[in-house]
Amino acid sequence: MNFKSFILATVLCSGLSVQAAKMVFLVEDSKGKHIGLSTNQKDYTILESDKEWNLYPSISSDGQKVTFVKGSDQDSLVLTVKNLSLGTDSTYTDKSFILQPKFSKQDSMIFFSMKSKIGFINTTDKNQNITYINEELPSYFPVPFQSGEVLIYQRNNTEKEIVIFDILNNDKKVIGKGMSPSLSKDEKYIAYTSKENDNWDIHIYDRFTKQTIKVTTHQDRDFSPSFDAKGNLLYTSDRLENGVFSIYTQSFKSWSEGLNQEVLLISKPGTSFYAPQVSGNINIEIEQLPKLIGEPRSSFGTIELNGKVYVAGGHQGAEHTYPPESFTGRVTAYDLKTKTWTNMAPRIYPSHGFQLAAYKHYIYAFGGFAYEETTLPKWKSLSVVERYNTLTNTWEEISEMPRKRSSNTVSRIGNKVYLLGGWDSTPKFKDDIDGTFHDEIDVYDLEKNTWETLEVKLPLKRRAFNSFVKNGKIHxxxxxxEGGSHFALLDNFTVFDPKTKTFSELPKLPFATFAPASGTIGDTAFVFGGMFKLSQWEYEYIPHIYEYDFTKKHWIHSGRYLKEYKGFSQVVKLGDCLGVLGGHSYQGNQDKPVDTFEKVCLK
Known part of the structure; x- marks a missing residue:
């Protein structure tokens, strides 16, 4: 096919206009094999260009690092990482036949293929030891999940296969025939190229539905698919000039609805562009703060007051186990100036599943989920309100709520605290695990120490959800x-206006979830972690960070991730940033809380 003269070098339009992101790709021309970098999806610069080969670039989620292989020929390639901020290069392997490196685990791991075997390194390992996966057949194109515990790759059997490999459990599943797989930022979709009727097209597999669709049908070759943070598909094709590849994109709507509406991104006569890879939102900054002290916990209450972050109560130990020692009243405080943690006086009633409100120099704890020896199961919800005096480091019982409540949200607006949702878990009879869900909205007056129950009710009873206040409205x-014997996850994003006493629904979450954490920075809401439902009985915690634009009323994945896959974390305001604390995780085949404290900001 002859090159169409009206197609110019550079880019026509982009599906990345909402987010600031970087894209890297391989550029091949008469001068050699180079690494290209684009920050606007219109123009590009050559990031790495010399007489040596520079192949298969991949970019970190924060856009600060690029990994690729470099060498004079196929047997002298070295795994290389370029730090774009520092302008430095680091190498991690001896010379060999190395291909297709990919970052994982917040860029602390790199997977790659070496002499038809897939291995990985830990970039913090000074010895730079390579660990190989358990696979006897020739394997290429490793694509790790953020955990580094699940891997997608191409296996060359009698045919080329796309394999999902649970490394820890040594469990492999073939999901299709093809090569060069990639993974969407939300880890839901797997794209690969497959040859049918002597034609190479892009296919996409849905991990949730287990269904595969073909999304390109052109007679020319479509290769090297990947995704951006919005779920748009990128791929390369030689349909403009035989043997010379350009980069194309289809929006999420186009490929998911079978519209086949593609847009040319980058093209230049006589120059090939391969293997595009896109970062996440580079305007998000994530910093690891000093870890929580003491035994890790989840489902605690947290609040910031006068330069200190307070963490109270929580659940210790394995999930869904409730011995007396799993309920804690422990309180710790983090000083934002000195960056140190201190143990404070414990809450009177050890419990979890409650939240805090701050007013003047006091912190209020409302109810909670606690141990109860006389019931089966041995648990109950509390109705007590405890008040902590930050000046004297003492707790006192200050009030009783209108009803026992836990797993609800607490939102302060002015001198009023609004309690929404949750349940009374106290068994009504032996082996009752369904409890009593609440739709009543109870309002506590912090000045008068009085309660009011509103006439309006929560339209959808729920628990294990999260909330934040923006512009005087509770989201x-x-x-x-309802029910404790099953998990009916919700994707509702609901707003309550205390002034008008009305509810309204905003655009649904990108996925149904429970136990997420959330907060706002300016006109952007963030949802951190939570849980995916993969099938009727299969669930997994997630590390994803989603963004909601209040001006455009639209959800997207940020392309950024928490350190762990987890739920039941808590979010606290840290000036113009957010702090994400603790939570519960299954990562590493374990079932336990985590102690991380991450600070999330927008540039």
Missing amino acids: LVGGIS
Whole structure:
């Protein structure tokens, strides 16, 4: 096919206009094999260009690092990482036949293929030891999940296969025939190229539905698919000039609805562009703060007051186990100036599943989920309100709520605290695990120490959800609906206006979830972690960070991730930033809380 003269070098339009992101790709011309970098999806610069080969670039989620292989020929390639901020290069392997490196685990791991075997390194390992996966057949194109515990790759059997490999459990599943797989930022979709009727087209597999669709049908070759943070598909094709590849994109709507509406991104006569890879939102900054002290916990209450972050109560130990020692009243405080943690006086009633409100120099704890020896199961919800005096480091019982409540949200607006959702878990009879869900909205007056129950009720009963306040309105995120014997995850994003006493629904979350964490920075809401439902009985915690634009009323994945896959974390305001604390995780085949404290900001 002859090159169409009206197609100019550079880019026509981009599906990345909402987010600031970087894209890297391989550029091959008469001068050699180079690494290209684009920050606007219109123009590009050559990042790495010399007489040596520079192949298969991949970019970190924060856009600060690029990994690729470099060498004079196929047997002298070296795994290289370029730090774009520092302008430095680091090498991690001896010379060999190395291909297709990919970052994982917040860029602390790199997977790659070496002499038809897939290995990985830990970039913090000074010895630079390579660990190889358990696979006897020739394997290429490793694509790790953020955990580094699940891997997608191409296996050359009698045919080329796309394999999902649970490394820890040594479990492999073939999901299709093809090569060069990639993974969407939300880890839901797997794209690969497959040859049918002597034609190479892009296919996409849905991990949730287990269904595969073909999304390109052109007679020319379509290769090297990948995704951006919005779920748009990128791929390369030689349909403009035989043997010379350009970069194309289809929006999420186009490929998911079978519209086949593609846009040319980058093209230049006589120059090939391969293997595009896109970062996440580079305007998000994530910093690891000093870890929580003491035994890790989840489902605690947290609040910031006068330069200190307070963490109270929580659940210790394995999930869904409730011995007396799993309920804690422990309180710790983090000083934002000195960056140190201190143990404070414990809450009177050890419990979890409650939230805090701050007013003047006091912190209020409302109810909670606690141990109860006389019931089966041995648990109950509390109705007590405890008040902590930050000046004297003492707790006192200050009030009783209108009803026992836990797993609800607490939102302060002015001198009023609004309690929405949750349940009374106290068994009504032996082996009752369904409890009593609440739709009543109870309002506590911090000045008068009085309660009011509003006439309006929560339209959808839920618990294990999250909330934040923006512009005097309470926003409710996800959760699970009535019942304790099953998980009916919710994708509702609901807003309550205390002035008009009305509810309204905003655009649904990108996924149904429970136990997420959430907060706002300016006109952007963030949802951190939570849980995916993969099938009727299969669930997994997630590390994803989603963004909601209040001006455009639209959700997207940020392309950025928490350190762990987890739920039941808590979010606290840190000036113009957010702090994400603790939570519960299954990562590493374990079932336990985590102690991380991450600070998330927008540039």
